[in-house]
Amino acid sequence: MAIINLQNVTYKYPLTDAPVLQNINLQVNEGEFVAVIGPNGAGKSTLCYTIAGFVPHFFKGEITGTVEVAGSESSKSSLHEWVLNVGLAFQNPFNQISGAKYTVFEEIAFGLENIGVPREEMRLRVEDALKLTGISDLADRSPYSLSGGQQQRVALTSILVMQPKVLVLDEPTSQMDPIGTREVFGVIRKLSEKGMTVVMVEHKVEWIAEFADKVVALHNGSVLLEGNPQEVLTSDLLTDKGFGISRYTSVARKAQELGMWKHNNLPVTLDEAVAGFKR
């Protein structure tokens, strides 16, 4: 049973001529981890905003087709109800901090205050969320005094505490250093293992190969490829259309041309490449 269901979604921002999303069909099952890849301007962020309800409720513009999450339809709901279905986190961790709170604990409670959760329940939920993302030790710090990776985990926690049914992540590690990236991916993996449905836009192909159940390749606002990570990430089509691909895939493809790679499948990660060259 698909928890996210997009049917023939076409969307145009106000004041632009060309649609950013064209005829998108996307089904995501409960508990599934779907990664979205695509070159700049492919409509990845817009797709995130669409699932999260900001298209069209926040950005306005023209939308056709239907967006359903957990059986209810986005266009028939209002944004402040919709955000309880779908949690959204995006690139810049700094801009996701409310700026109205002095400690991480208060920051995470901000969303619960807004939706009127009683105080006792609020404390319990914040504490649980802090434990889930492993940042209990930051609870009393100022959100502005944290590193990028820590801030992004705070942003994730403040979304998770709202208990959304689906998590949408728009390049959550693009501004992180390797340590921050590992911290953030660690949290995302844990959430996915606990059964959270995740849709994530990401450029770091090696991480996707490790995490995702399914990969969607977006190009010029349409779905170019969709399928299991191994197949999609090593497809010839990606290089032609300007997608970022794994360096291990490029090396193995070159090796294949020279007759040094003797398998049908190309590798995405280092381990796969090493194993392939050994055999």
Place this chain on the structure above:
Amino acid sequence: MHERLSYYVKRDSTLHRLNPLTKFILALSIILISIFSPWYWTPHILFLFAIIPLCFVGRVSWEFFMSAFRLIIPAASFIFIMQAFFQPDGQTIIFEFWFLDVTEESLAFAFRIATRITVMISAFTLLLMTTHPSELMSDLTRRGLPGQFAYVIISTLQILPQMQAKAQTIINAQRSRGLDTQSSFIKRAGSLIPLVGPLVFGSLVEVEERAIAIEARGFTSTHVKTSLHDVPDTSADKVLRWLLVVLVIISLALNLWLS
């Protein structure tokens, strides 16, 4: 980076435990009484016998005197000098300086105004030192201040230093590409222009992202908001608030009656 941007001093004291609204009304009444009261010495008495003792009750005397030296004394001295020289009324000339007369009347007036200013700044310094900003805001929101309004005030306080840091980064980036920021005043003023674009437009883009971020956390939810902090409001608080309101009314009445 700074851990916390506010004057708040974390202590446990009777003053800290008072309801934020009570403290706000306390600060406001001290100021209003010092303005309305018809007696000359009221501001001076309020400073010595209300504000100074309250610093000790709030256990922030050291921090208070530090900020008095940095902010209150310079501001009050400036006002005092201006008023002493430029107050036109007054017959009893004490001394003349160029075309300016300092008279007994102008000195008395200057002393009173400077003390009033001192009372005003100290009353609010004391309020900010003993009240956590988020407690003040959550208490005011609970009493009906619109959430958006509270958000604007408190986020501005926090975002200003961030903007300052960003402006510094832009200046450094432009300097490294040869922007002159150290010669004559006119040149330096001119070199501020290329700073404005990135800073202002950059901030506008950020505003959209931040709007999305707080919207994603139910900011426009129609539910009645709750608050993480339990801000107690005792019956002693209520009595004190009414008492203060009555005192302000009495001083206003005396002012109207005696003048």
